Amino acid sequence: MHLFVGLGNPGSRYARNRHNIGFMAVDEIVRAHGGMPWRKRFQAETAEIVVGGERVLILKPQTYMNESGRAVAEAQRFFKIPLSDVTVFYDELDLPPAKLRVKVGGGNAGHNGLRSITAHCGNDYRRVRIGIGHPGHKPLVQAHVLGDFAKAEEPWVEDLTRAIADHAALLAKGEDASFQNKIHLAMEAKGWTDVKRPGEQAGKDKSNAG
Incomplete structure:
Protein backbone atom coordinates (compact mmCIF):
# COMPACT_ATOMS: atom_id res chain seq x y z
CA MET A 1 0.00 0.00 0.00
CA HIS A 2 1.07 3.56 -0.74
CA LEU A 3 0.31 6.57 1.44
CA PHE A 4 -0.55 9.86 -0.31
CA VAL A 5 -0.67 12.74 2.19
CA GLY A 6 -2.16 16.13 1.38
CA LEU A 7 -1.14 18.94 3.72
CA GLY A 8 -3.47 21.71 4.85
CA ASN A 9 -5.43 23.07 7.78
CA PRO A 10 -8.89 21.68 8.64
CA GLY A 11 -12.10 23.66 8.48
CA SER A 12 -13.93 25.87 6.00
CA ARG A 13 -12.00 28.95 7.14
CA TYR A 14 -8.82 27.58 5.52
CA ALA A 15 -10.34 25.59 2.65
CA ARG A 16 -9.20 27.86 -0.22
CA ASN A 17 -5.91 29.01 1.37
CA ARG A 18 -2.75 28.63 -0.70
CA HIS A 19 -1.40 26.62 2.26
CA ASN A 20 -4.15 24.04 1.58
CA ILE A 21 -3.26 23.17 -2.00
CA GLY A 22 -2.06 19.77 -0.74
CA PHE A 23 -5.62 19.03 0.44
CA MET A 24 -6.95 20.23 -2.93
CA ALA A 25 -4.60 17.91 -4.82
CA VAL A 26 -5.56 14.75 -2.93
CA ASP A 27 -9.26 15.69 -3.03
CA GLU A 28 -8.99 15.73 -6.80
CA ILE A 29 -7.15 12.38 -6.84
CA VAL A 30 -10.00 10.80 -4.85
CA ARG A 31 -12.62 12.37 -7.12
CA ALA A 32 -10.83 11.09 -10.22
CA HIS A 33 -10.19 7.55 -8.98
CA GLY A 34 -13.26 6.85 -6.86
CA GLY A 35 -12.84 4.46 -3.99
CA MET A 36 -14.23 4.18 -0.48
CA PRO A 37 -15.91 7.17 1.21
CA TRP A 38 -13.84 9.44 3.46
CA ARG A 39 -13.39 8.12 7.01
CA LYS A 40 -12.11 9.78 10.17
CA ARG A 41 -9.17 7.86 11.65
CA PHE A 42 -5.48 8.38 12.48
CA GLN A 43 -6.37 11.99 13.47
CA ALA A 44 -7.14 12.51 9.81
CA GLU A 45 -9.65 12.12 7.02
CA THR A 46 -8.78 9.07 4.92
CA ALA A 47 -9.95 7.40 1.74
CA GLU A 48 -8.76 4.19 0.10
CA ILE A 49 -8.46 4.07 -3.67
CA VAL A 50 -6.75 2.07 -6.40
CA VAL A 51 -4.45 4.04 -8.70
CA GLY A 52 -2.74 2.32 -11.61
CA GLY A 53 -3.43 -1.05 -10.00
CA GLU A 54 -1.82 0.06 -6.71
CA ARG A 55 -3.68 0.40 -3.39
CA VAL A 56 -3.35 3.92 -2.07
CA LEU A 57 -4.43 5.37 1.28
CA ILE A 58 -5.20 9.08 0.93
CA LEU A 59 -4.71 11.02 4.15
CA LYS A 60 -5.58 14.60 5.12
CA PRO A 61 -4.31 15.31 8.67
CA GLN A 62 -6.86 17.16 10.80
CA THR A 63 -4.30 18.17 13.42
CA TYR A 64 -3.44 21.56 11.88
CA MET A 65 -0.35 21.92 9.78
CA ASN A 66 2.35 21.97 12.45
CA GLU A 67 1.22 18.61 13.90
CA SER A 68 0.70 16.78 10.58
CA GLY A 69 3.37 14.22 11.37
CA ARG A 70 1.34 12.65 14.19
CA ALA A 71 -1.40 11.59 11.77
CA VAL A 72 1.05 10.44 9.11
CA ALA A 73 3.01 8.36 11.63
CA GLU A 74 -0.15 6.66 12.95
CA ALA A 75 -1.27 5.61 9.47
CA GLN A 76 2.22 4.56 8.43
CA ARG A 77 2.66 2.35 11.51
CA PHE A 78 -0.81 0.81 11.24
CA PHE A 79 -0.34 -0.30 7.64
CA LYS A 80 3.43 -0.87 7.95
CA ILE A 81 4.05 1.41 4.96
CA PRO A 82 7.74 2.03 4.27
CA LEU A 83 8.80 5.67 4.12
CA SER A 84 9.74 5.18 0.47
CA ASP A 85 6.03 4.64 -0.29
CA VAL A 86 4.91 7.84 1.43
CA THR A 87 4.19 10.82 -0.85
CA VAL A 88 3.41 14.27 0.55
CA PHE A 89 1.67 16.98 -1.50
CA TYR A 90 2.25 20.51 -0.23
CA ASP A 91 2.56 24.21 -1.09
CA GLU A 92 6.04 25.39 -2.09
CA LEU A 93 6.95 29.06 -1.73
CA ASP A 94 10.21 28.65 -3.62
CA LEU A 95 8.50 27.50 -6.84
CA PRO A 96 6.61 29.88 -9.15
CA PRO A 97 2.83 29.53 -9.17
CA ALA A 98 1.52 26.54 -11.19
CA LYS A 99 4.92 24.79 -11.28
CA LEU A 100 5.49 21.34 -9.78
CA ARG A 101 8.58 19.40 -8.80
CA GLY A 122 11.96 10.38 9.09
CA ASN A 123 13.08 12.46 6.13
CA ASP A 124 13.28 10.19 3.08
CA TYR A 125 9.69 10.43 1.82
CA ARG A 126 8.63 11.68 -1.61
CA ARG A 127 7.62 15.33 -1.79
CA VAL A 128 5.36 16.73 -4.50
CA ARG A 129 6.18 20.43 -4.34
CA ILE A 130 3.32 22.55 -5.70
CA GLY A 131 4.40 26.09 -6.45
CA ILE A 132 2.44 28.99 -4.98
CA GLY A 133 5.15 31.61 -5.48
CA HIS A 134 6.84 33.83 -2.89
CA PRO A 135 5.27 37.21 -2.07
CA GLY A 136 8.71 38.82 -2.35
CA HIS A 137 9.33 39.84 1.25
CA LYS A 138 9.53 37.61 4.33
CA PRO A 139 7.06 39.65 6.43
CA LEU A 140 4.40 38.99 3.76
CA VAL A 141 4.80 35.20 3.76
CA GLN A 142 2.25 34.33 6.45
CA ALA A 143 -0.50 36.45 4.89
CA HIS A 144 0.35 34.97 1.48
CA VAL A 145 0.17 31.30 2.45
CA LEU A 146 -2.87 31.75 4.72
CA GLY A 147 -4.65 33.89 2.13
CA ASP A 148 -7.15 32.43 -0.32
CA PHE A 149 -6.22 31.92 -3.94
CA ALA A 150 -7.28 34.95 -5.94
CA LYS A 151 -10.00 34.55 -8.57
CA ALA A 152 -7.35 34.87 -11.28
CA GLU A 153 -5.43 31.95 -9.75
CA GLU A 154 -8.32 29.51 -9.49
CA PRO A 155 -8.16 28.33 -13.14
CA TRP A 156 -4.53 27.21 -12.91
CA VAL A 157 -5.17 25.61 -9.51
CA GLU A 158 -7.99 23.57 -11.05
CA ASP A 159 -5.92 22.59 -14.09
CA LEU A 160 -2.90 21.63 -11.98
CA THR A 161 -4.80 19.54 -9.43
CA ARG A 162 -6.67 17.81 -12.27
CA ALA A 163 -3.37 17.02 -14.01
CA ILE A 164 -1.97 15.63 -10.75
CA ALA A 165 -5.01 13.34 -10.46
CA ASP A 166 -4.84 12.30 -14.11
CA HIS A 167 -1.22 11.16 -13.78
CA ALA A 168 -1.20 9.94 -10.16
CA ALA A 169 -0.64 6.35 -11.33
CA LEU A 170 2.92 7.30 -12.30
CA LEU A 171 3.62 8.35 -8.71
CA ALA A 172 2.15 5.10 -7.37
CA LYS A 173 4.50 3.21 -9.68
CA GLY A 174 7.52 5.25 -8.61
CA GLU A 175 7.92 6.92 -12.00
CA ASP A 176 8.60 10.36 -10.54
CA ALA A 177 10.37 11.90 -13.54
CA SER A 178 7.60 10.81 -15.91
CA PHE A 179 4.96 12.19 -13.56
CA GLN A 180 6.72 15.53 -13.32
CA ASN A 181 7.14 15.71 -17.10
CA LYS A 182 3.48 14.85 -17.73
CA ILE A 183 2.39 17.63 -15.40
CA HIS A 184 4.69 20.10 -17.15
CA LEU A 185 3.32 19.15 -20.56
CA ALA A 186 -0.29 19.29 -19.35
CA MET A 187 0.16 22.78 -17.91
CA GLU A 188 2.05 23.93 -21.00
CA ALA A 189 -0.81 22.69 -23.19
CA LYS A 190 -3.22 24.77 -21.10
CA GLY A 191 -1.03 27.85 -21.54
CA TRP A 192 0.22 28.11 -17.96
CA THR A 193 3.83 28.85 -18.87
CA ASP A 194 4.44 32.07 -16.95
CA VAL A 195 1.97 32.50 -14.13
CA LYS A 196 2.50 35.62 -12.05
CA ARG A 197 1.82 36.19 -8.39
CA PRO A 198 -1.32 38.19 -7.58
CA GLY A 199 -0.59 41.83 -8.23
CA GLU A 200 1.93 41.10 -10.96
CA GLN A 201 1.08 41.64 -14.59
CA ALA A 202 -0.29 38.80 -16.73
CA GLY A 203 -1.41 35.36 -15.69
CA LYS A 204 -1.71 33.14 -18.71
CA ASP A 205 0.21 33.01 -21.96
CA LYS A 206 -2.70 33.18 -24.39
CA SER A 207 -0.49 32.27 -27.35
CA ASN A 208 -0.04 28.80 -25.92
CA ALA A 209 -3.56 28.27 -24.64
CA GLY A 210 -5.05 24.99 -25.70
Whole structure:
Protein backbone atom coordinates (compact mmCIF):
# COMPACT_ATOMS: atom_id res chain seq x y z
CA MET A 1 0.00 0.00 0.00
CA HIS A 2 1.07 3.56 -0.74
CA LEU A 3 0.31 6.57 1.44
CA PHE A 4 -0.55 9.86 -0.31
CA VAL A 5 -0.67 12.74 2.19
CA GLY A 6 -2.16 16.13 1.38
CA LEU A 7 -1.14 18.94 3.72
CA GLY A 8 -3.47 21.71 4.85
CA ASN A 9 -5.43 23.07 7.78
CA PRO A 10 -8.89 21.68 8.64
CA GLY A 11 -12.10 23.66 8.48
CA SER A 12 -13.93 25.87 6.00
CA ARG A 13 -12.00 28.95 7.14
CA TYR A 14 -8.82 27.58 5.52
CA ALA A 15 -10.34 25.59 2.65
CA ARG A 16 -9.20 27.86 -0.22
CA ASN A 17 -5.91 29.01 1.37
CA ARG A 18 -2.75 28.63 -0.70
CA HIS A 19 -1.40 26.62 2.26
CA ASN A 20 -4.15 24.04 1.58
CA ILE A 21 -3.26 23.17 -2.00
CA GLY A 22 -2.06 19.77 -0.74
CA PHE A 23 -5.62 19.03 0.44
CA MET A 24 -6.95 20.23 -2.93
CA ALA A 25 -4.60 17.91 -4.82
CA VAL A 26 -5.56 14.75 -2.93
CA ASP A 27 -9.26 15.69 -3.03
CA GLU A 28 -8.99 15.73 -6.80
CA ILE A 29 -7.15 12.38 -6.84
CA VAL A 30 -10.00 10.80 -4.85
CA ARG A 31 -12.62 12.37 -7.12
CA ALA A 32 -10.83 11.09 -10.22
CA HIS A 33 -10.19 7.55 -8.98
CA GLY A 34 -13.26 6.85 -6.86
CA GLY A 35 -12.84 4.46 -3.99
CA MET A 36 -14.23 4.18 -0.48
CA PRO A 37 -15.91 7.17 1.21
CA TRP A 38 -13.84 9.44 3.46
CA ARG A 39 -13.39 8.12 7.01
CA LYS A 40 -12.11 9.78 10.17
CA ARG A 41 -9.17 7.86 11.65
CA PHE A 42 -5.48 8.38 12.48
CA GLN A 43 -6.37 11.99 13.47
CA ALA A 44 -7.14 12.51 9.81
CA GLU A 45 -9.65 12.12 7.02
CA THR A 46 -8.78 9.07 4.92
CA ALA A 47 -9.95 7.40 1.74
CA GLU A 48 -8.76 4.19 0.10
CA ILE A 49 -8.46 4.07 -3.67
CA VAL A 50 -6.75 2.07 -6.40
CA VAL A 51 -4.45 4.04 -8.70
CA GLY A 52 -2.74 2.32 -11.61
CA GLY A 53 -3.43 -1.05 -10.00
CA GLU A 54 -1.82 0.06 -6.71
CA ARG A 55 -3.68 0.40 -3.39
CA VAL A 56 -3.35 3.92 -2.07
CA LEU A 57 -4.43 5.37 1.28
CA ILE A 58 -5.20 9.08 0.93
CA LEU A 59 -4.71 11.02 4.15
CA LYS A 60 -5.58 14.60 5.12
CA PRO A 61 -4.31 15.31 8.67
CA GLN A 62 -6.86 17.16 10.80
CA THR A 63 -4.30 18.17 13.42
CA TYR A 64 -3.44 21.56 11.88
CA MET A 65 -0.35 21.92 9.78
CA ASN A 66 2.35 21.97 12.45
CA GLU A 67 1.22 18.61 13.90
CA SER A 68 0.70 16.78 10.58
CA GLY A 69 3.37 14.22 11.37
CA ARG A 70 1.34 12.65 14.19
CA ALA A 71 -1.40 11.59 11.77
CA VAL A 72 1.05 10.44 9.11
CA ALA A 73 3.01 8.36 11.63
CA GLU A 74 -0.15 6.66 12.95
CA ALA A 75 -1.27 5.61 9.47
CA GLN A 76 2.22 4.56 8.43
CA ARG A 77 2.66 2.35 11.51
CA PHE A 78 -0.81 0.81 11.24
CA PHE A 79 -0.34 -0.30 7.64
CA LYS A 80 3.43 -0.87 7.95
CA ILE A 81 4.05 1.41 4.96
CA PRO A 82 7.74 2.03 4.27
CA LEU A 83 8.80 5.67 4.12
CA SER A 84 9.74 5.18 0.47
CA ASP A 85 6.03 4.64 -0.29
CA VAL A 86 4.91 7.84 1.43
CA THR A 87 4.19 10.82 -0.85
CA VAL A 88 3.41 14.27 0.55
CA PHE A 89 1.67 16.98 -1.50
CA TYR A 90 2.25 20.51 -0.23
CA ASP A 91 2.56 24.21 -1.09
CA GLU A 92 6.04 25.39 -2.09
CA LEU A 93 6.95 29.06 -1.73
CA ASP A 94 10.21 28.65 -3.62
CA LEU A 95 8.50 27.50 -6.84
CA PRO A 96 6.61 29.88 -9.15
CA PRO A 97 2.83 29.53 -9.17
CA ALA A 98 1.52 26.54 -11.19
CA LYS A 99 4.92 24.79 -11.28
CA LEU A 100 5.49 21.34 -9.78
CA ARG A 101 8.58 19.40 -8.80
CA VAL A 102 9.09 15.97 -7.21
CA LYS A 103 11.97 15.01 -4.96
CA VAL A 104 12.81 12.50 -2.25
CA GLY A 105 14.20 13.82 1.02
CA GLY A 106 15.87 17.19 1.35
CA GLY A 107 15.28 20.15 3.60
CA ASN A 108 11.95 21.38 4.92
CA ALA A 109 12.45 25.01 3.82
CA GLY A 110 10.58 26.32 6.86
CA HIS A 111 7.42 24.35 6.07
CA ASN A 112 5.87 23.33 9.41
CA GLY A 113 3.99 20.37 7.94
CA LEU A 114 7.15 18.85 6.50
CA ARG A 115 9.07 19.57 9.69
CA SER A 116 6.48 17.65 11.71
CA ILE A 117 6.43 14.67 9.32
CA THR A 118 10.22 14.49 9.34
CA ALA A 119 10.25 14.60 13.16
CA HIS A 120 7.72 11.77 13.48
CA CYS A 121 8.54 9.57 10.49
CA GLY A 122 11.96 10.38 9.09
CA ASN A 123 13.08 12.46 6.13
CA ASP A 124 13.28 10.19 3.08
CA TYR A 125 9.69 10.43 1.82
CA ARG A 126 8.63 11.68 -1.61
CA ARG A 127 7.62 15.33 -1.79
CA VAL A 128 5.36 16.73 -4.50
CA ARG A 129 6.18 20.43 -4.34
CA ILE A 130 3.32 22.55 -5.70
CA GLY A 131 4.40 26.09 -6.45
CA ILE A 132 2.44 28.99 -4.98
CA GLY A 133 5.15 31.61 -5.48
CA HIS A 134 6.84 33.83 -2.89
CA PRO A 135 5.27 37.21 -2.07
CA GLY A 136 8.71 38.82 -2.35
CA HIS A 137 9.33 39.84 1.25
CA LYS A 138 9.53 37.61 4.33
CA PRO A 139 7.06 39.65 6.43
CA LEU A 140 4.40 38.99 3.76
CA VAL A 141 4.80 35.20 3.76
CA GLN A 142 2.25 34.33 6.45
CA ALA A 143 -0.50 36.45 4.89
CA HIS A 144 0.35 34.97 1.48
CA VAL A 145 0.17 31.30 2.45
CA LEU A 146 -2.87 31.75 4.72
CA GLY A 147 -4.65 33.89 2.13
CA ASP A 148 -7.15 32.43 -0.32
CA PHE A 149 -6.22 31.92 -3.94
CA ALA A 150 -7.28 34.95 -5.94
CA LYS A 151 -10.00 34.55 -8.57
CA ALA A 152 -7.35 34.87 -11.28
CA GLU A 153 -5.43 31.95 -9.75
CA GLU A 154 -8.32 29.51 -9.49
CA PRO A 155 -8.16 28.33 -13.14
CA TRP A 156 -4.53 27.21 -12.91
CA VAL A 157 -5.17 25.61 -9.51
CA GLU A 158 -7.99 23.57 -11.05
CA ASP A 159 -5.92 22.59 -14.09
CA LEU A 160 -2.90 21.63 -11.98
CA THR A 161 -4.80 19.54 -9.43
CA ARG A 162 -6.67 17.81 -12.27
CA ALA A 163 -3.37 17.02 -14.01
CA ILE A 164 -1.97 15.63 -10.75
CA ALA A 165 -5.01 13.34 -10.46
CA ASP A 166 -4.84 12.30 -14.11
CA HIS A 167 -1.22 11.16 -13.78
CA ALA A 168 -1.20 9.94 -10.16
CA ALA A 169 -0.64 6.35 -11.33
CA LEU A 170 2.92 7.30 -12.30
CA LEU A 171 3.62 8.35 -8.71
CA ALA A 172 2.15 5.10 -7.37
CA LYS A 173 4.50 3.21 -9.68
CA GLY A 174 7.52 5.25 -8.61
CA GLU A 175 7.92 6.92 -12.00
CA ASP A 176 8.60 10.36 -10.54
CA ALA A 177 10.37 11.90 -13.54
CA SER A 178 7.60 10.81 -15.91
CA PHE A 179 4.96 12.19 -13.56
CA GLN A 180 6.72 15.53 -13.32
CA ASN A 181 7.14 15.71 -17.10
CA LYS A 182 3.48 14.85 -17.73
CA ILE A 183 2.39 17.63 -15.40
CA HIS A 184 4.69 20.10 -17.15
CA LEU A 185 3.32 19.15 -20.56
CA ALA A 186 -0.29 19.29 -19.35
CA MET A 187 0.16 22.78 -17.91
CA GLU A 188 2.05 23.93 -21.00
CA ALA A 189 -0.81 22.69 -23.19
CA LYS A 190 -3.22 24.77 -21.10
CA GLY A 191 -1.03 27.85 -21.54
CA TRP A 192 0.22 28.11 -17.96
CA THR A 193 3.83 28.85 -18.87
CA ASP A 194 4.44 32.07 -16.95
CA VAL A 195 1.97 32.50 -14.13
CA LYS A 196 2.50 35.62 -12.05
CA ARG A 197 1.82 36.19 -8.39
CA PRO A 198 -1.32 38.19 -7.58
CA GLY A 199 -0.59 41.83 -8.23
CA GLU A 200 1.93 41.10 -10.96
CA GLN A 201 1.08 41.64 -14.59
CA ALA A 202 -0.29 38.80 -16.73
CA GLY A 203 -1.41 35.36 -15.69
CA LYS A 204 -1.71 33.14 -18.71
CA ASP A 205 0.21 33.01 -21.96
CA LYS A 206 -2.70 33.18 -24.39
CA SER A 207 -0.49 32.27 -27.35
CA ASN A 208 -0.04 28.80 -25.92
CA ALA A 209 -3.56 28.27 -24.64
CA GLY A 210 -5.05 24.99 -25.70
